[in-house]
Amino acid sequence: SDRYSLLILPGDGIGPEVMAEVVKVIDWFQANRGMAFDVSHDLVGGAAYDAHGAPLSDATMARAQAVDAVLLGAVGGPKYDALDFGVKPERGLLRLRKEMDLFANLRPAQCFDALADFSSLKREVVAGLDILIVRELTSGIYFGEPRGIHSDDNNPENEGGRVGINTQRYTSGEIRRVARSAFELARKRGNRVCSMEKANVMESGILWREEVTWVHQQEYPDVELSHMYADNGAMQLVRNPRQFDVIVTDNLFGDILSDAAAMLTGSLGMLPSASLGAPMANGRPKALYEPVHGSAPDIAGQGMANPIACILSFAMALRYSFGELAAADALEAAVERVLAEGVRTADLMTPEGGRPVGTAEMGDRIVAAL
Amino acid sequence: SDRYSLLILPGDGIGPEVMAEVVKVIDWFQANRGMAFDVSHDLVGGAAYDAHGAPLSDATMARAQAVDAVLLGAVGGPKYDALDFGVKPERGLLRLRKEMDLFANLRPAQCFDALADFSSLKREVVAGLDILIVRELTSGIYFGEPRGIHSDDNNPENEGGRVGINTQRYTSGEIRRVARSAFELARKRGNRVCSMEKANVMESGILWREEVTWVHQQEYPDVELSHMYADNGAMQLVRNPRQFDVIVTDNLFGDILSDAAAMLTGSLGMLPSASLGAPMANGRPKALYEPVHGSAPDIAGQGMANPIACILSFAMALRYSFGELAAADALEAAVERVLAEGVRTADLMTPEGGRPVGTAEMGDRIVAAL
Numbered sequence: 001s002d003r004y005s006l007l008i009l010p011g012d013g014i015g016p017e018v019m020a021e022v023v024k025v026i027d028w029f030q031a032n033r034g035m036a037f038d039v040s041h042d043l044v045g046g047a048a049y050d051a052h053g054a055p056l057s058d059a060t061m062a063r064a065q066a067v068d069a070v071l072l073g074a075v076g077g078p079k080y081d082a083l084d085f086g087v088k089p090e091r092g093l094l095r096l097r098k099e100m101d102l103f104a105n106l107r108p109a110q111c112f113d114a115l116a117d118f119s120s121l122k123r124e125v126v127a128g129l130d131i132l133i134v135r136e137l138t139s140g141i142y143f144g145e146p147r148g149i150h151s152d153d154n155n156p157e158n159e160g161g162r163v164g165i166n167t168q169r170y171t172s173g174e175i176r177r178v179a180r181s182a183f184e185l186a187r188k189r190g191n192r193v194c195s196m197e198k199a200n201v202m203e204s205g206i207l208w209r210e211e212v213t214w215v216h217q218q219e220y221p222d223v224e225l226s227h228m229y230a231d232n233g234a235m236q237l238v239r240n241p242r243q244f245d246v247i248v249t250d251n252l253f254g255d256i257l258s259d260a261a262a263m264l265t266g267s268l269g270m271l272p273s274a275s276l277g278a279p280m281a282n283g284r285p286k287a288l289y290e291p292v293h294g295s296a297p298d299i300a301g302q303g304m305a306n307p308i309a310c311i312l313s314f315a316m317a318l319r320y321s322f323g324e325l326a327a328a329d330a331l332e333a334a335v336e337r338v339l340a341e342g343v344r345t346a347d348l349m350t351p352e353g354g355r356p357v358g359t360a361e362m363g364d365r366i367v368a369a370l
Numbered sequence: 371s372d373r374y375s376l377l378i379l380p381g382d383g384i385g386p387e388v389m390a391e392v393v394k395v396i397d398w399f400q401a402n403r404g405m406a407f408d409v410s411h412d413l414v415g416g417a418a419y420d421a422h423g424a425p426l427s428d429a430t431m432a433r434a435q436a437v438d439a440v441l442l443g444a445v446g447g448p449k450y451d452a453l454d455f456g457v458k459p460e461r462g463l464l465r466l467r468k469e470m471d472l473f474a475n476l477r478p479a480q481c482f483d484a485l486a487d488f489s490s491l492k493r494e495v496v497a498g499l500d501i502l503i504v505r506e507l508t509s510g511i512y513f514g515e516p517r518g519i520h521s522d523d524n525n526p527e528n529e530g531g532r533v534g535i536n537t538q539r540y541t542s543g544e545i546r547r548v549a550r551s552a553f554e555l556a557r558k559r560g561n562r563v564c565s566m567e568k569a570n571v572m573e574s575g576i577l578w579r580e581e582v583t584w585v586h587q588q589e590y591p592d593v594e595l596s597h598m599y600a601d602n603g604a605m606q607l608v609r610n611p612r613q614f615d616v617i618v619t620d621n622l623f624g625d626i627l628s629d630a631a632a633m634l635t636g637s638l639g640m641l642p643s644a645s646l647g648a649p650m651a652n653g654r655p656k657a658l659y660e661p662v663h664g665s666a667p668d669i670a671g672q673g674m675a676n677p678i679a680c681i682l683s684f685a686m687a688l689r690y691s692f693g694e695l696a697a698a699d700a701l702e703a704a705v706e707r708v709l710a711e712g713v714r715t716a717d718l719m720t721p722e723g724g725r726p727v728g729t730a731e732m733g734d735r736i737v738a739a740l
């Protein structure tokens with residue numbers, strides 16, 4: 001059968017620890033399901049900066065372009081806070097997203113039944129929550145030019161004498177392609193898309209609304225489409241998140257809203273993400289998978305991090321890169337089974353909850369449940 | 371004693387209804403506390419568009435510049451959804467903010483004890499919540515140039531052929547002045563400021579962080595300052611909002627985060643706001659006060675809207691424009707007393723809660739409690 005090539009970039013903080021558990025899962029699928037993965041490892045973020053003086057080397061970038069899928073752990077940490085903007089750990093991740101043209105960032109916000117009580121929201125508001133945020137990931141204010149900090153000396157009214165600039169810039173084509181991703185995904189779920197922007201304030205938001213509407217009318221009239229201002233979206237996510245099925249929004253709003261949505265579930269250590277681009281020659285999309293949580297420097301190196309978000313990110317790779325739907329389902333079911341048995345890493349414990357398992361034991365239990 | 375001049379702009383939807391109750395409160399203070407208000411009324415938003423073809427006439431703008439304080443109800447409604455961007459109801463509000471140079475938007479997010487169960491968050495997460503978001507209101511992506519939608523015809527890769535642009539632009543002076551407002555306010559509260567931006571992604575966020583830090587070191591070293599990325603800020607507001615005292619952030623992040631924070635309290639119909647600018651010749655700041663809720667077209671004209679947010683906005687005017695601290699306290703106490711007595715408008719009712727009072731009765735009860 002086909003071989004699947006994977007580039008693993010563990011990155012910083014808890015990244016290497018949680019990725020080690022993914023490797024166990026990959027090995028299990030190779031040993032027991034006849035899959036063949038070509039796995040290579042490389043550096044990203046602070047780890048790459050320490051080795052090469054840049055958060056992503058050109059060689060690593062070239063490798064990422066050549067594989068079927070990239071698995072990334074996490075980037076960043078206080079050690080790198082004082083670095084220049086251009087070499088901060090985050091720039092490595094942003095370079096991958098941009099150069100691989102990973103325009104559709106899928107962020108499921110799911111509330112796991114066994115964990116509903118971890119949410120700061122009432123159980124009846126979040127139980128069974130299952131929404132998918134599709135965030136545009138290669139454009140908008142993250143990448144628009146002009147940008148930078150300049151001196152503004154001939155403006156005597158500007159105390160401090162500097163000006164900071166970023167540009168939100170969206171083309172109709174960029175909006176249409178991510179809208180199509182959202183509509184396609186909605187068809188396989190609840191068949192509803194809510195598009196969020198600030199069309200009442202921003203012209204780029206007007207274009208967003210118009211182009212999403214155009215794609216809907218021309219190509220996906222069977223899907224239900226609604227529009228919401230992003231500030232109201234933030235409110236509605238807090239008030240009644242289950243009203244949503246798929247949300248599609250731009251890079252910056254997606255950053256904020258998907259983090260808020262992730263926190264609603266109470267399961268931040270559980271949430272995976274996929275970033276997808278155009279199909280490659282072999283028909284697979286360019287793809288990068290990573291947990292939603294960050295590098296968690298406070299607990300790094302202690303073997304206590306929850307590896308589930310990273311393992312579920314690999315499940316997304318099985319589904320979206322390799323079309324291994326049965327394997328993806330089996331892996332997700334194994335995670336649910338282990339949780340249902342009461343196995344918990346420290347982040348999933350109530351004070352009265354007994355002894356937490358470590359990162360490695362959680363990984364082993366999930367492999368055993370497979 | 372001094373005369374206080376007020377311009378009342380009820381606006382659209384429930385704006386006129388809730389403002390009528392504020393007028394009762396103003397009359398009470400005139401009759402019983404020896405205050406003298408010169409009150410004039412005018413149009414804003416859709417109501418102004420219907421009358422003049424613009425959401426704020428030049429004459430109204432000039433009046434707003436001349437008074438001590440503007441009280442605004444709400445703008446917008448489905449009737450105006452198809453209007454051109456430049457004459458939408460929101461533009462009237464944005465013009466007031468910009469031309470009056472109301473750079474500091476104060477949005478308290480308070481959880482009223484009697485209403486804690488209305489929050490979608492657990493009572494123990496929000497009970498006693500009292501945070502103040504200070505949002506920059508006259509700059510950033512709301513107003514930066516260049517902006518607009520253009521054709522992009524000589525870019526064959528851009529399906530659709532258009533491009534939408536907005537510009538985030540902050541000067542150091544703009545950041546410093548709103549930072550000073552936040553530090554001043556913090557000194558009168560919990561003495562802590564958390565500044566939010568995306569300095570890991572946006573240069574304007576780096577400038578924001580540097581200038582806030584500069585003001586802190588030079589002028590407010592006694593206040594505790596922390597920094598947080600805005601996406602993490604959204605998470606932390608959901609996870610544990612009581613960790614914050616004062617939050618200072620830019621126009622767009624402030625729009626999103628303050629709406630999320632407002633919804634946490636479960637008391638959207640209760641939350642006021644103040645937008646303040648530089649001191650005028652008489653020492654009072656340029657000022658506009660408005661409820662956080664919108665025009666609520668679905669319930670407009672039915673006499674069922676909750677007037678408390680608008681009444682508490684007037685309490686903020688008493689405090690910040692007129693220095694009438696005792697009167698402001700008394701008005702806020704009257705609202706609390708009426709709530710403690712169980713008087714509820716429809717938005718504050720549980721299904722089992724009995725008969726709600728209407729807008730006018732709520733206003734009367736508050737006046738009676740004064």
Ligand SMILES: CC(C)[C@H](C(=O)O)[C@@H](O)C(=O)O
Nearest residue numbers: 090091093094255570571601
């Ligand atoms: C690390 C950072 C650059 C990144 C972003 O802002 O996109 C992160 O917050 C995310 O959401 O993946």
Ligand SMILES: CC(C)[C@H](C(=O)O)[C@@H](O)C(=O)O
Nearest residue numbers: 200201231460461463464625
């Ligand atoms: C009505 C709209 C223009 C406004 C804004 O975006 O600032 C509103 O959402 C607010 O927060 O006051």
